[in-house]
Amino acid sequence: MTQPADTLLQLSAVGKRFGGLVALSDVTLHIKRGEIYGLIGPNGAGKTTLFNILTGLYFLDTGSFTFDNNSYTRCPPHRLAQAGIARTFQNIRLFANMSALENIMVGRHLRTRTGIWGALTRHAAARAEEATTLQRAYELLRYVGISCPAHTLAKNLSYGEQRRLEIARALATEPKLLALDEPAAGMNATETASLKTLLQAIRAGGITVLLIEHDVKLILGLCDRVAVLDYGKKIAEGVPDEIRNDPAVITAYMGGHAT
Amino acid sequence: MDILLQQIINGLVQGSVYALVALGYTMVYGILGLINFAHGEVVMVGAMVALSITQVLAGYALPPMVVLLISLLVASMVCMALGYGIERIAYRPLRNAPRLAPLITAIGVSIVLQNLAMIIWGRAYHAFPPLLPDSPHIIAGAIINEVQIAIILVAVVMMTGLLLLIHRTRLGRAMRAVAENPAIAALMGVNINAVISITFMLGSALAAVAGIMVAANYGIVHYYMGSILGLKAFTAAVLGGIGNLRGAMLGGVLLGLIESLGAGYIGDLSGGFFGSNYQDVFAFFVLIAVLVLRPSGLLGERVAERA
Numbered sequence: 001m002t003q004p005a006d007t008l009l010q011l012s013a014v015g016k017r018f019g020g021l022v023a024l025s026d027v028t029l030h031i032k033r034g035e036i037y038g039l040i041g042p043n044g045a046g047k048t049t050l051f052n053i054l055t056g057l058y059f060l061d062t063g064s065f066t067f068d069n070n071s072y073t074r075c076p077p078h079r080l081a082q083a084g085i086a087r088t089f090q091n092i093r094l095f096a097n098m099s100a101l102e103n104i105m106v107g108r109h110l111r112t113r114t115g116i117w118g119a120l121t122r123h124a125a126a127r128a129e130e131a132t133t134l135q136r137a138y139e140l141l142r143y144v145g146i147s148c149p150a151h152t153l154a155k156n157l158s159y160g161e162q163r164r165l166e167i168a169r170a171l172a173t174e175p176k177l178l179a180l181d182e183p184a185a186g187m188n189a190t191e192t193a194s195l196k197t198l199l200q201a202i203r204a205g206g207i208t209v210l211l212i213e214h215d216v217k218l219i220l221g222l223c224d225r226v227a228v229l230d231y232g233k234k235i236a237e238g239v240p241d242e243i244r245n246d247p248a249v250i251t252a253y254m255g256g257h258a259t
Numbered sequence: 260m261d262i263l264l265q266q267i268i269n270g271l272v273q274g275s276v277y278a279l280v281a282l283g284y285t286m287v288y289g290i291l292g293l294i295n296f297a298h299g300e301v302v303m304v305g306a307m308v309a310l311s312i313t314q315v316l317a318g319y320a321l322p323p324m325v326v327l328l329i330s331l332l333v334a335s336m337v338c339m340a341l342g343y344g345i346e347r348i349a350y351r352p353l354r355n356a357p358r359l360a361p362l363i364t365a366i367g368v369s370i371v372l373q374n375l376a377m378i379i380w381g382r383a384y385h386a387f388p389p390l391l392p393d394s395p396h397i398i399a400g401a402i403i404n405e406v407q408i409a410i411i412l413v414a415v416v417m418m419t420g421l422l423l424l425i426h427r428t429r430l431g432r433a434m435r436a437v438a439e440n441p442a443i444a445a446l447m448g449v450n451i452n453a454v455i456s457i458t459f460m461l462g463s464a465l466a467a468v469a470g471i472m473v474a475a476n477y478g479i480v481h482y483y484m485g486s487i488l489g490l491k492a493f494t495a496a497v498l499g500g501i502g503n504l505r506g507a508m509l510g511g512v513l514l515g516l517i518e519s520l521g522a523g524y525i526g527d528l529s530g531g532f533f534g535s536n537y538q539d540v541f542a543f544f545v546l547i548a549v550l551v552l553r554p555s556g557l558l559g560e561r562v563a564e565r566a
Contacts, residue, residue: 055446077445087446095439098432105429106436110448112429116457119428130429173447 107172274515299489342463500556
């Protein structure tokens with residue numbers, strides 16, 4: 001299959017069932033390099049299932065997806081991370097008993113290689129790599145705007161900082177696509193505004209962003225294009241203005257028939 | 260007074276051995292949530308392999324220190340291979356099975372190893388040759404010999420090294436990340452199976468060293484030596500809080516002291532009714548007491564709580 005060179009992620013007729021429940025059916029969409037792409041839809045629409053497929057936590061039943069011109073239809077999580085897809089979670093999943101700094105350093109695991117031999121002998125290359133990892137981790141902490149001491153355990157960070165730490169950990173894997181599952185959930189207006197600034201900075205840094213969000217104002221104000229899922233089907237796709245006025249979207253959100 | 264000091268020294272020596280073995284239990288539990296009941300047999304295999312090495316090298320008139328180092332090296336490597344094999348064969352296929360299943364294969368592996376050892380090395384008690392000069396030092400009326408000094412020093416060095424490895428290196432971070440949440444660690448590119456294999460191999464290397472310590476300290480090895488030692492080290496791990504590295508170290512040393520002091524004073528306290536042959540009772544009394552009074556152990560929860 002040929003696709004335009006600026007397509008980073010292409011989903012073709014993706015389907016996933018859990019027993020009798022159809023979580024996703026026939027979802028086709030593509031995400032271009034450098035855009036912020038939003039995914040919205042009512043609860044249970046299949047948004048998180050889609051994320052789990054993209055990151056290898058689930059395998060899709062039908063269809064296929066390509067990323068950066070390679071097919072990754074049935075790939076374990078670490079291969080997809082290697083390919084350049086990183087994500088955060090709707091319910092925060094940090095390594096709670098490791099420090100903020102260490103959480104980011106684990107994120108660097110993929111891009112470093114010192115094994116048991118280096119750990120035991122601590123030869124020059126291993127120490128240099130460790131120093132780089134540490135330096136990069138400090139940079140990312142600053143980049144996402146975490147101000148508390150770097151050695152604070154992740155579980156003791158404030159809620160907003162935990163969300164930022166998850167983003168920093170995902171960035172540490174040097175992704176091409178950053179997939180964020182409801183990053184603004186539970187945030188107040190100020191926190192949401194600074195999150196928006198952070199995501200714009202990340203995109204300006206050359207990373208494509210895929211965003212699931214319930215905060216419709218944030219999505220429509222931030223994204224270049226938006227897709228709407230309902231009951232596992234894509235019911236609309238377009239620029240924010242088109243989505244705002246799409247009768248199918250209004251029906252899905254408000255219930256009943258749009259008049 | 261000299262009895263007290265003597266028993267404390269004996270307790271520290273024994274406790275060092277317990278601590279090294281307990282670390283093997285606790286590391287595996289921390290990562291897999293599994294009690295590797297075959298771990299005691301790995302200690303035995305370490306001692307037995309070292310015995311064979313000393314017998315093979317006996318004809319070459321090498322300095323005893325060199326023989327000791329070669330035995331340590333070979334026994335560690337054999338035990339690391341054994342630990343790797345145990346995980347691959349007995350635990351990995353049951354990774355997603357109910358928790359009881361790997362417990363049963365653990366006991367099976369333990370029985371197989373004991374019987375293999377019996378076939379290879381026979382049922383007899385073997386004398387382990389003295390490899391360090393057996394010159395006692397007298398400190399304030401208590402006796403400590405070079406083997407005992409070496410045991411304590413080596414244990415301290417190995418435990419410090421392990422803590423540094425776990426807390427200061429990329430590998431250690433990966434191990435802790437897998438212990439906390441394997442799925443998320445995989446998303447960060449951590450190879451879960453490799454981390455689990457390395458955990459088993461590290462624990463087995465510590466076990467091999469502990470086995471040689473026991474052999475050198477008592478001068479006797481036997482195919483059955485691993486089971487009671489394994490149970491006591493398991494007790495030490497539970498006492499310190501299973502899954503917690505510092506807990507295993509603390510629990511090991513404490514258990515050694517409790518046993519040794521208990522054995523030293525039980526005769527006086529019971530008016531001669533019980534003798535020091537009741538030593539083993541203390542360890543298991545401690546196990547029962549911990550399980551009843553503080554099941555999470557002295558240092559609390561396991562290091563990593565699964566999300």
